[in-house]
Amino acid sequence: MTLIFGGLALGAVYAFVAIGYNIVFISSKTFNFAQAQLIMIGSFVAYTGLVTLHLPAPVVALLALAVVFTVAAIEERVAIRPLKDPHAVLVTTLGASVLLDGAAQLIWGTQPLPVPFFGGDGVLTILGGRAYPVELALVAVAVLLVLLLTWASKRFVLGLALLAMSEDREAAMLRGVNVRRLVFGSFACAGALAGVLGLFVGPETYAVATLGTALALKGFVVLAIGGFGSIPGTLVGGLIVGLVEALASRYLGGEFATIAVFAVFITILMARPAGLFVRTRERAV
Amino acid sequence: MNRHVLVLGAVVSSAALVLAGCGGAASSGGGAGDPYRVLVTGGLSAQGVLATNSKTSVISAQASADEINKTGGIAGRRIEVTVVDDGGDPTTAVTKLREAIAKRKPDLYLNSGPSVIASATLPILQQNKILSFNIGPTNESADPGKFPLNFDLSPSPTDYAKGFIAHAKEKGYQKIGILYGSTSYGASFVREMHQALTAAGLQVVGEQQFDAKALDMTPQLQNLRGSSPDAIAMTAYGAPVGYVLKSLAKIGWTVPVLGDTAVSATSLVSTPPPDGVLGTDQVANLMMEVFDSTVYDPADTSVNTAVAAMKAKAEGGVIPSTLINAYNYDALALVAAAAADVGKADDPSAIAKAIEKPEVLARAKTAILHDYHYSATSHSPNATADAFVFIKPSRLDSGQFRP
Numbered sequence: 001m002t003l004i005f006g007g008l009a010l011g012a013v014y015a016f017v018a019i020g021y022n023i024v025f026i027s028s029k030t031f032n033f034a035q036a037q038l039i040m041i042g043s044f045v046a047y048t049g050l051v052t053l054h055l056p057a058p059v060v061a062l063l064a065l066a067v068v069f070t071v072a073a074i075e076e077r078v079a080i081r082p083l084k085d086p087h088a089v090l091v092t093t094l095g096a097s098v099l100l101d102g103a104a105q106l107i108w109g110t111q112p113l114p115v116p117f118f119g120g121d122g123v124l125t126i127l128g129g130r131a132y133p134v135e136l137a138l139v140a141v142a143v144l145l146v147l148l149l150t151w152a153s154k155r156f157v158l159g160l161a162l163l164a165m166s167e168d169r170e171a172a173m174l175r176g177v178n179v180r181r182l183v184f185g186s187f188a189c190a191g192a193l194a195g196v197l198g199l200f201v202g203p204e205t206y207a208v209a210t211l212g213t214a215l216a217l218k219g220f221v222v223l224a225i226g227g228f229g230s231i232p233g234t235l236v237g238g239l240i241v242g243l244v245e246a247l248a249s250r251y252l253g254g255e256f257a258t259i260a261v262f263a264v265f266i267t268i269l270m271a272r273p274a275g276l277f278v279r280t281r282e283r284a285v
Numbered sequence: 286m287n288r289h290v291l292v293l294g295a296v297v298s299s300a301a302l303v304l305a306g307c308g309g310a311a312s313s314g315g316g317a318g319d320p321y322r323v324l325v326t327g328g329l330s331a332q333g334v335l336a337t338n339s340k341t342s343v344i345s346a347q348a349s350a351d352e353i354n355k356t357g358g359i360a361g362r363r364i365e366v367t368v369v370d371d372g373g374d375p376t377t378a379v380t381k382l383r384e385a386i387a388k389r390k391p392d393l394y395l396n397s398g399p400s401v402i403a404s405a406t407l408p409i410l411q412q413n414k415i416l417s418f419n420i421g422p423t424n425e426s427a428d429p430g431k432f433p434l435n436f437d438l439s440p441s442p443t444d445y446a447k448g449f450i451a452h453a454k455e456k457g458y459q460k461i462g463i464l465y466g467s468t469s470y471g472a473s474f475v476r477e478m479h480q481a482l483t484a485a486g487l488q489v490v491g492e493q494q495f496d497a498k499a500l501d502m503t504p505q506l507q508n509l510r511g512s513s514p515d516a517i518a519m520t521a522y523g524a525p526v527g528y529v530l531k532s533l534a535k536i537g538w539t540v541p542v543l544g545d546t547a548v549s550a551t552s553l554v555s556t557p558p559p560d561g562v563l564g565t566d567q568v569a570n571l572m573m574e575v576f577d578s579t580v581y582d583p584a585d586t587s588v589n590t591a592v593a594a595m596k597a598k599a600e601g602g603v604i605p606s607t608l609i610n611a612y613n614y615d616a617l618a619l620v621a622a623a624a625a626d627v628g629k630a631d632d633p634s635a636i637a638k639a640i641e642k643p644e645v646l647a648r649a650k651t652a653i654l655h656d657y658h659y660s661a662t663s664h665s666p667n668a669t670a671d672a673f674v675f676i677k678p679s680r681l682d683s684g685q686f687r688p
Contacts, residue, residue: 002503006501010500051559112527114558130537204500205500205524206527208523214500250504250508254504
């Protein structure tokens with residue numbers, strides 16, 4: 001069970017990245033390569049707030065939300081909005097991720113910084129396995145977040161507008177949806193979410209400048225497994241990737257962990273090219 | 286016809302002169318009154334730890350030059366150190382080196398790593414017959430048959446393994462597990478460690494690799510635990526060190542962990558909470574391999590002199606990283622001893638031959654590694670086990686651990 005807890009916790013971290021990717025993708029059909037770096041910045045802000053400034057966790061959550069919201073908003077204005085060709089977004093958001101990596105190194109250095117978890121650091125024994133409280137919290141937060149976002153997307157006008165944009169951008173505009181504002185809003189909100197999640201990810205991974213790079217690719221795999229645009233898919237994809245990685249490391253060896261993840265990834269895409277939770281639709285041409 | 290031959294001859298002669306001017310390196314001079322020119326390159330503008338290590342490397346050369354100049358320089362020539370920022374990029378390093386050679390050929394070249402810089406610059410140094418010392422060894426850099434004027438300063442993985450064996454035997458460990466990252470150094474570490482441990486009569490009961498980007502080492506440690514080792518030999522740097530320690534605590538395994546010099550260079554283990562884990566249960570079973578010079582000893586005059594000289598050169602008086610990056614201090618001491626043996630400093634081949642002599646190496650006032658064992662067949666330091674010690678994680682001050 002120790003192995004399962006660890007795998008699920010890692011899967012939850014990957015799912016957080018994929019959720020951010022998805023929020024941006026649903027609103028703008030673009031892919032924000034810097035989403036994992038936003039979580040990294042969130043973990044650094046959590047370190048600064050909790051360790052350097054000795055602030056209470058709720059205040060640090062608000063601080064991280066505000067800081068990463070601002071970073072994401074700036075990224076949208078500088079790296080997304082001026083572009084006329086949406087394909088160029090891939091390059092500019094990749095550039096933003098490199099800039100954020102460099103900025104994190106300049107501000108916080110290159111060494112890993114421990115982020116305390118407000119739920120405690122002692123090892124718990126549950127169902128015959130051992131886990132840190134933050135690992136259980138990661139899984140719980142991932143499940144709650146996915147349920148909340150799924151419910152909100154169907155319940156509120158804003159969520160429906162985003163879904164409409166995702167289906168047909170032009171039609172949504174004709175129905176009065178302010179597409180530009182919603183794209184900006186979803187980008188910044190994905191950033192704000194990443195900031196708050198930094199409080200949970202940092203205690204598991206340390207706040208370290210290489211974190212964004214470590215998470216970005218796995219986050220993309222999770223997104224593709226679950227299906228572009230599917231929030232529940234990110235949870236299932238994340239948990240699959242986390243578990244496959246942990247089990248492959250245990251029973252095949254650490255050198256096969258990433259290979260096993262990509263083998264599962266390719267197998268799933270061969271069976272369901274659009275991902276587990278998105279259906280391909282035929283179009284008359 | 287004769288006129289054509291004359292014109293052709295003139296053109297060919299002119300072209301040859303021009304090509305000779307372009308291709309040939311500028312003379313280094315090298316007269317008794319000339320300074321002994323040392324070119325030091327390092328990734329000063331690189332990102333992260335590479336820049337920090339390069340700064341230590343550069344100030345170690347400057348500090349060594351100051352100390353040797355106080356006693357008359359190298360064969361009577363005052364050392365002049367020129368520092369060039371290569372950004373840690375081999376292309377830039379090659380360009381800067383070529384520029385420096387074209388301007389005025391240095392007598393000695395010191396690079397501050399990494400290995401790719403050595404790979405890129407060694408052929409140029411060889412072509413221009415420039416004596417060099419190298420912090421980032423390559424597969425061929427210590428081979429005098431290929432690069433007779435180059436000497437590696439960093440011990441090889443085989444040398445580091447000697448320290449592990451001595452410590453394991455002292456502690457009575459018979460069965461060793463090996464944990465390593467998916468890097469080229471990790472591959473080299475496991476290969477050399479396995480070979481050396483087995484040759485020393487110890488048993489390697491398990492080898493586990495982790496992805497350099499892995500965030501959890503629990504599965505690898507569970508695998509190793511299954512083979513019941515007496516201790517784990519580990520190479521890791523940065524966050525992976527923390528992941529290993531966290532995972533060990535999670536599974537409640539108290540096996541002794543023997544970390545290499547990369548582990549000791551990770552500030553997480555030498556910094557007390559809340560910025561690090563020094564003094565916590567996580568490092569209770571960790572021992573780290575370091576050079577004996579990297580541990581503070583008030584009686585070690587040569588190292589303390591080097592540290593004082595480096596602090597005098599360092600920005601704000603702070604040595605940016607551990608003394609393990611300060612090999613260049615020894616490079617100049619080795620050249621000074623060799624030049625004293627030869628009687629002059631302007632013959633790089635003679636200096637290189639002198640550095641291969643045991644009596645010259647014994648006279649060299651090195652500090653970072655007290656003994657180098659270069660020979661006509663190997664330009665690797667061939668450090669002995671006593672060059673290394675294993676210490677508990679401890680506070681780092683002025684590049685040295687203070688257990």
